[in-house]
Amino acid sequence: MKPNMGSTDRVIRSIVAAVVVVLFFTNVISGALGIVLMLLAAVFAITSFMSFCPLYTVFRFSTRDTAKRPN
Numbered sequence: 001m002k003p004n005m006g007s008t009d010r011v012i013r014s015i016v017a018a019v020v021v022v023l024f025f026t027n028v029i030s031g032a033l034g035i036v037l038m039l040l041a042a043v044f045a046i047t048s049f050m051s052f053c054p055l056y057t058v059f060r061f062s063t064r065d066t067a068k069r070p071n
Helices: 007-025 031-050 054-058
Strands: none
Touching: 007 031
């Protein structure tokens, strides 16, 4: 797995995941919507930690800066 996420993408995903977790545990969002959003937050957290998004690979997309890629 080659990293395909840039630092800005990773930060945005981490912030969105954190906001969803806070909203869920403060009961702002709940029920089925809360569970679905928590699953999405988990995916965002995992992909930002790994710097790899499988969906980006399918569409041959990358947000990683090409100048920082190792050979």
